[in-house]
Amino acid sequence: MTPISCGIDFGTSNSSIAIDQAGQITLVPVEQSHVTIPSAIFYRRIDNKPCYGRTAIHAFFDRQDGRFMRSLKRVLGTSLMTQGTIVNGTVMNFTTIIASFLKTLKAKAEADAGQEIEQVVMGRPVHFVDQSPEADARAQAELKVIAQRIGFKDIDFQFEPIAAAFAHEARLTGEKLAIVADLGGGTSDFTVIRLSNRSIHKPDRSSDILANTGVRVGGNDFDKHLSLTAIMPELGYRSTYGDKCLEVPLKPFHDLAEWSKVNFLYTPKLIMQTRQLLHQSHDKNRYGRLLNVLENETGHALLGAAEEAKMALTAQEMYQTPIDFVEEGFLIPIHRAQFETAIQGEVRKITTSATECLQNAGVRNDDIELVILTGGSTEVPLVQAEFRRLFPKAAIADENKLSSVGLGLAYDSRNKFGHGVYKTA
Structure with missing residues (x-):
């Protein structure tokens, strides 16, 4: 065989x-x-x-x-x-x-x-x-x-x-000078490469690959920043407590906004601390929702809601995000403009890495004939707009x-x- x-x-x-x-x-x-x-x-x-x-x-x-x-x-x-x-x-x-x-x-x-x-x-x-x-x-x-x-x-x-x-x-x-933008859930990677259907059999393509760059930013980071901007404030994020009006600890909210960390939150110690702070909270209704999420271990559902909102906002300008696993009938309206503001810094890191790839390859934006977009995060309208701005003369393959x-x-x-x-x- x-x-x-x-x-x-x-x-x-x-x-x-x-x-x-x-x-x-x-x-x-x-x-x-x-x-x-x-x-x-x-x-x-x-x-x-x-x-x-x-x-x-x-x-x-x-x-x-x-x-x-x-x-x-x-x-x-x-x-x-x-x-x-x-x-x-x-x-x-x-x-x-x-x-x-x-x-x-x-x-x-x-x-x-x-x-x-x-x-x-x-x-x-x-x-x-x-x-x-x-x-x-x-x-x-x-x-x-x-x-x-x-x-x-x-x-x-x-x-x-x-x-x-x-x-x-x-x-x-024929032959094309291309940049590949691979924007996944965890990383964004770029390659400037000469492509030709005559080269596809070559076992060694090192002479065609002009540069590679990458940054540890992806769709999960978009979810995180959307969650911290639009969802977590409704759970008491950046609210205050006590006579000195101290800000509540931020780490639980940041961990709740990351798939890789949420499983480590459901500890008796953190739940006890959250209960104690709730008694001193200046916004008991919202901060009580955080305790609800920790006690019922619904952090993944919260992450799922942020991801669902991100996907919905690729096609529409506003989305009513259901958080009914915390409170019956609880909806958070999120606008695309909020989402785009939340991820501006991450998109800047992505475009900086793409520009660095061009510089390392010794080519200009206008030299690129083909932009290959792959990975789910390339569907985000702000990302699409940035790549069309960077490469106005190139064909887009997505x-x-x-x-x-x-x-x-x-x-x-x-x-x-x-x-x-x-x-x-």
């Missing part, structure tokens, strides 16, 4: 796997007919067995008893990888948790291919961790250990924006936002492992 290879895009928000079999690159359905799966896990308390993706999200929002986790990619390279976490009373390390999720993708691909797959190109951001080469190298090493643990024998890595470029290159005619990285990684696996004959899907 001819060996086949695959590409895995393990994303902060969504993941996918594509295979190279008999000269055909295809995305594998990983959840029913879906070729992408939310990077989410839910462990049922009754037996501590995991479910994944949309099933995990539905289990959590249906208020089933258990432990819900998202944004696991952001743990790579951090101290949490060695600390581990408690899942329904059982200590579990994040290597085991992430391996469990990625093993399901591998199993789906092997079932689809009808054979074992031992060769993989794993996607990675330009920087797992900003301004820390040691943590960045550690994150890749941790992901390689996980890939080995689930049965891969030949493992390579590719920057995610380069993979997205490869996926688009398959449909190009199809397959959530799956182009997985496809491109499979193309890269073909070149690196040498299987098959190129065939357009």
Whole structure:
């Protein structure tokens, strides 16, 4: 049986796997007919067995008893990888948790291919961790250990924006100087690259890749800033307490606005502190909502509300955000202008990184002929407007936002492992 290879895009928000079999690159359905799966896990308390993706999200929002986790990619390279976490009373390390999720993708691909797959190109951001080469190298090493643990024998890595470029290159005619903007849930990465359909078979593309940059800013950060601006004030954020009118502690609100930190909030100590402050609060109604969220462990629902508002505001100017899990009939109106003001600083970091990529490549904005937008965060109207402003003369390609990285990684696996004959899907 001819060996086949695959590409895995393990994303902060969504993941996918594509295979190279008999000269055909295809995305594998990983959840029913879906070729992408939310990077989410839910462990049922009754037996501590995991479910994944949309099933995990539905289990959590249906208020089933258990432990819900998202944004696991952001743990790579951090101290949490060695600390581990408690899942329904059982200590579990994040290597085991992430391996469990990625093993399901591998199993789906092997079932689809009808054979074992031992060769993989794993996607990675330009920087797992900003301004820390040691943590960045550690994150890749941790992901390689996980890939080995689930049965891969030949493992390579590719920057995610380069993979997205490869996926688009398959449909190009002629040659283009392109910049790829890959804006995911946890990172924003950029590559300036020369693309040509004549180059797609080349095993070494280093001469075509002019520059890479990246910053640890993504859709989860948009959710956080939207939440802190529009939702958390309704839970007492920046309210005061006591005779000296001191500001309430801000850390619980900031942690409630991050997927990777919310699980660590539901401690007896913090709940007791919040109860004590509530007695001295100058805004007992709003601050009481924070206590409600902590006692009922509905932080993920709060994060889900912020994410839902962000997505709704891509298409409409105002959205009534339901927070009825805190109070019956509780709605928070949020305007797109509020959202755009909240994320201005993060969008500035993204455009600064894109500009730095151009400078490193030695090209000007007007030299760019094609802008490839990939990742869900590129749908945000302010982001779209900024890239059209930066590159007014370039064509914009933004199809397959959530799956182009997985496809491109499979193309890269073909070149690196040498299987098959190129065939357009």
